[in-house]
Structure formats: structure tokens, C-alpha cells
Amino acid sequence: MTESRGTAERIVGTHGIRGRVPEELDPGGAYRTGAAFALLTGAPVIAVAHDLRGCSPALADAFAQGVLDQGADVVDAGAGPADCLAYLSGRLDVPGALVTAGRGPGAPYGIRLCHAGAAPVTEGTGLEAIRERLAGPRPALTDHPGSVVRAPVLDDYVRQLRSLVDLGGIRPLKVVVDAAHGIAALTAPRALHHPAVELVPVRFAFDEDPAGQPDGDLGERVRRSGADLGLAFDEGADRCRVVDERGAAVSPAAVVALVAARELARRPGAAVVHDLIVSRAAIEAVEEAGGIPLRSPVGRAAIRSLMAEQGAAFGAAHSGRYYFRDFWCADSAMLAALHLVAEVGETGRGLSRLTAGLDRYPRSGGIGIRVADPMAALRRVAAYFADTGAELDRLDGVTGEFGDGSWFNVRAAHGAPLIRVHVEAEDPATMEALRDRVLAVLTS
Known part of the structure; x- marks a missing residue:
């Protein structure tokens, strides 16, 4: 029995496995993914966890059975948050999987995978092999199935x-x-x-x-x-x-600034990795705290890879993900939250005072623009702004920086005819004018 190649292509992306249940991902598909992962890693032990949503426990059980039927043992960690996968894999030094669902009713489910030591499994580090196995014959059963050790992870x-x-x-x-x-x-x-x-x-x-x-x-x-x-x-x-x-929202840029300063106090002069669309305010705060900011393409794998390569103390994404060297370079929302509680509790100052001035540049937010040919649209933007005095680079999409501190980034979305746009400037009028110019070029 094989999955259709089309289904395998749809559910195995560049960063993980994701599909609607049961149309694209069902217990049978989860079983075959577990078997493929066991064959990919060749590990004697694989850790498996899941969130609390609807089908997650059943899919996790099916994934685990696929692992067992290939002869590997399973550490069944039960229910855990997203970042418990990094904890399990890093602490036990084994590959791991977490079954989780997207946001909102009817959202697709996903299976996140990592190698031993919490290194993410992505395109180029194993997902392409899993895609091929899912499109191929059903794997044969081993004569010596693995066993299960139940080890709840939360405490x-x-x-x-x-x-x-x-x-x-x-x-x-x-x-x-x-x-x-x-x-x-x-x-x-x-x-x-x-x-x-x-x-x-x-x-x-x-x-x-x-x-x-x-x-x-x-x-x-x-x-x-x-x-x-x-x-x-x-x-x-x-x-x-x-x-x-006061009930006011604290921006990710302000969180980056506070948490980075705390991590840099422990590792003075260390690098801090940030994706290239993090606010300039956060980057300036890192420099003021004595850190060395390093730009990264957008995405978990890119940030974590650069952190490991440079021995960075901390990493941050524009979307509000925060990465920690002491947590296997993985992101942890709860660890970031603990840092904020500690900062407010130790300093005796309100969070509004601590974050005052840490989010000082107007931003467009992420804007999605549908285009027929994303690569052609990026070329148009690069050609247009090359003649305007912008300093351009192509670390991820096209980024243009201007002498007044304003900047834009345009990137093609994975698997969709969509361009994502981010713009930031010193004042609202400059930001809006630059945003409108970028959008006009994209849609021309």
C-alpha cells in the first residue's frame, strides 16, 4: 500500500508535516510517518508527545505504533506544550515527535520532528526522505518490535x-x-x-x-x-x-529587548540572532546591552542553525518566538514569559515603565499580497528600488534599507502565490508612504 505522491507532497512541507484530518492525515498516515521516521533516524529510542486537541492523542498513538513496528522503543511523554519536544529530545538526546493542531476550529494537524539533541528535521535534513517513503510501499514489519516506556513530561x-x-x-x-x-x-x-x-x-x-x-x-x-x-x-x-x-499590549520588539538584556547579563558580549524583519528598536536594544546582533532568514531552522553556529545567547523572530541557547537553541514561550515575570518582580518597576521607548518605530505589520508570479514580483521590486538609493540585499526575499532608517522586506510565501510585505520607518507618514510604494510596485 502506498500514499499517493500528491498527498505526500501536500502534507510534507519544508519544515514539517501538516494536513487536514482525516482527508490528508489520518491514523494510517501518522503510522507510516512514524515508521518512516524510525527508518530515517535508525535510533533505538524515539520520544513522542502530543497536545490536548481533538485528534492529537490518537495520531500520536498511531505514530508511536509505526515506530514500534520498525523495532525502536518509544518514550511516551503524553501531553505537553510545543516546546516540550525540544526538552525531551535535548534532555534524553533522542529523536522526537510532537503531534499538534493549528489554531482554530478545523485547522490542520501537524507532526513536528527533531533529531537527537533537538536539532529540527527540515527539508535537507530528513523531510525529503520521509516524503519519499510516504509515497512508496508500506514498510515491512520487524520481527522484533520495540517497547513503550511511559514518562509524563510536564513536571x-x-x-x-x-x-x-x-x-x-x-x-x-x-x-x-x-x-x-x-x-x-x-x-x-x-x-x-x-x-x-x-x-x-x-x-x-x-x-x-x-x-x-x-x-x-x-x-x-x-x-x-x-x-x-x-x-x-x-x-x-x-x-x-x-x-x-495598564492592559496595553507589549510588542514582540519590547519583549526581545527585555529578554535579550537578561540573557546578555549572563553572557556579556554574546551574539543575539534575529530574523531580518525584527524591529530596529529591538536590534538597537541588543546593541545597547552589549550584544552583537546577527541577521537571519525568517524561520525556526535558520535562526536555530545560526545560533548554534555562532554560540548565540538568544534568538528572536518578528512573530514573537524567542529562542534560548540553554534550551537547545529552541523557542519557548513559557521561558520568555518567566523572564518577564522575573524582570517585573526583581526590578520593582511596572512592565509599562520597563518597556517605555522599546517599540519606537511605526511598522506596517505583515501584509499578504497575492500575485501571479512571486519571483517576477520580487524582481520588479529589486529593479525599482535599485534606482532610489536603497541598499538592497537578498538574504531572504528582497530587503531595502534607506539612509533615514526606514526599510522594507518582501518575501515569497512557501507553496502559495503570495508575497509577504513588512515596512518600518521613523514616523507614521514615512512608513505609510514607503509601504504604498512597495505595494504599488508589487501590484503593477
Whole structure:
């Protein structure tokens, strides 16, 4: 039996496996993916975890059975947040898999994979081999199937995080946590367990069909309860939105600045990797803290690879992902949240005061533009702005920087006729004018 090559091509992307259940990814497909992963790694032991959403446990069980039927043992970690995959693989030095679902009802499910030591499995490091195996014959069973060791991960995972962020000397704090009916309802009370921390839970009851986005009333809940800050996780605790004690949103750029300064205090003069569309305000904060900012293409694999290569202390993405050298260069929303709690608790200052001036440049936000030929559109942008005094580079798409500090980046989306646009400038009028010029060239 084989999967169709078309299905294999659709669900195995450049960074992981993702498909709608059951049309593209069902227990049979998860089983074959587990078998393919066992054959790819040749490892005697593979760790498997899952989030709490709908089909995730069943898909994880099927994946594990595929591993077992190829003769490898399985460490069944049960339910865990997105970053527990890095913890499992890094701590045990084994390959691992996490089954998770996207945001919102009807979102596709995914299987994240990593090699031993939490190194991501991407195109070029194994996904292409898994794609070929899924399109080929069903793998033969071994005569010596593996065995299962059940090892729930949550408590050990939290101990690892708390070993990296000391909450010992903090002042009393009230923290609102929105778990979005997901796994943070289990991890946040453990991670924030401390005599000085009063946790105010929001949407902690697990929901099989969650709304998918952090609660828009988080700021109001913080103000109403007199809390010091609010943390809104998505269902898989993959990302965290932050509000200060006034209920105002704290930008990813400000979070980067605060957390990078804390990591650089432990490793003075270290490198900090950032993707090329992180705000200039965050980059300036890294320099002010004595760090060496290094630009990276967008994406987990690129950031983590450059961090490992340069021994960077910290990494950051424009989308609000934060990467830590001491966490196998993987991203962890909960670890970033702990740093913010520690900073507010140790300094005695409100989060609004700590972040004042750390998000000083107007940004367009990500804008998606559909085009018939993305590569031709990028060439048009490069040709047009080459004559305007912009300094251009092609690290990822086309980036143009101007003498007044304004910049733009245009990138082709993977697998879709779409261009993603980001623009930043010193003031709103300059940003809007540059944004409109870029969009006009793209759509001409």
C-alpha cells in the first residue's frame, strides 16, 4: 500500500508535516510517518508527545505504533506544550515527535520532528526522505518490535525552565494567564508556582473546539483585577501575547529587548540572532546591552542553525518566538514569559515603565499580497528600488534599507502565490508612504 505522491507532497512541507484530518492525515498516515521516521533516524529510542486537541492523542498513538513496528522503543511523554519536544529530545538526546493542531476550529494537524539533541528535521535534513517513503510501499514489519516506556513530561519540563529563570527574590505579583482552553492550563500553574505569584486563570477549562485565539479582553481583565501583567498563550502554548499593568499590549520588539538584556547579563558580549524583519528598536536594544546582533532568514531552522553556529545567547523572530541557547537553541514561550515575570518582580518597576521607548518605530505589520508570479514580483521590486538609493540585499526575499532608517522586506510565501510585505520607518507618514510604494510596485 502506498500514499499517493500528491498527498505526500501536500502534507510534507519544508519544515514539517501538516494536513487536514482525516482527508490528508489520518491514523494510517501518522503510522507510516512514524515508521518512516524510525527508518530515517535508525535510533533505538524515539520520544513522542502530543497536545490536548481533538485528534492529537490518537495520531500520536498511531505514530508511536509505526515506530514500534520498525523495532525502536518509544518514550511516551503524553501531553505537553510545543516546546516540550525540544526538552525531551535535548534532555534524553533522542529523536522526537510532537503531534499538534493549528489554531482554530478545523485547522490542520501537524507532526513536528527533531533529531537527537533537538536539532529540527527540515527539508535537507530528513523531510525529503520521509516524503519519499510516504509515497512508496508500506514498510515491512520487524520481527522484533520495540517497547513503550511511559514518562509524563510536564513536571520535568517545568523544572528545566525554572532552573533557567530564578524567581527566588521577586516581589509579590499578580499575573493573569489566558490558556485559550489549551495546554498552558497545565503548564502555567506549574511554571509560575511561587509564594509571591498570584495566578488569575482565564479559559483554563479544556475545550475540544477552542476559539483558537488569545482572549481579546486580556487587557481589561488585567486592569479589573489590578494585575501586574497578563500572558495569553495559544492552545499549544506555542506563542505568548503580553499586556502590561495598564492592559496595553507589549510588542514582540519590547519583549526581545527585555529578554535579550537578561540573557546578555549572563553572557556579556554574546551574539543575539534575529530574523531580518525584527524591529530596529529591538536590534538597537541588543546593541545597547552589549550584544552583537546577527541577521537571519525568517524561520525556526535558520535562526536555530545560526545560533548554534555562532554560540548565540538568544534568538528572536518578528512573530514573537524567542529562542534560548540553554534550551537547545529552541523557542519557548513559557521561558520568555518567566523572564518577564522575573524582570517585573526583581526590578520593582511596572512592565509599562520597563518597556517605555522599546517599540519606537511605526511598522506596517505583515501584509499578504497575492500575485501571479512571486519571483517576477520580487524582481520588479529589486529593479525599482535599485534606482532610489536603497541598499538592497537578498538574504531572504528582497530587503531595502534607506539612509533615514526606514526599510522594507518582501518575501515569497512557501507553496502559495503570495508575497509577504513588512515596512518600518521613523514616523507614521514615512512608513505609510514607503509601504504604498512597495505595494504599488508589487501590484503593477
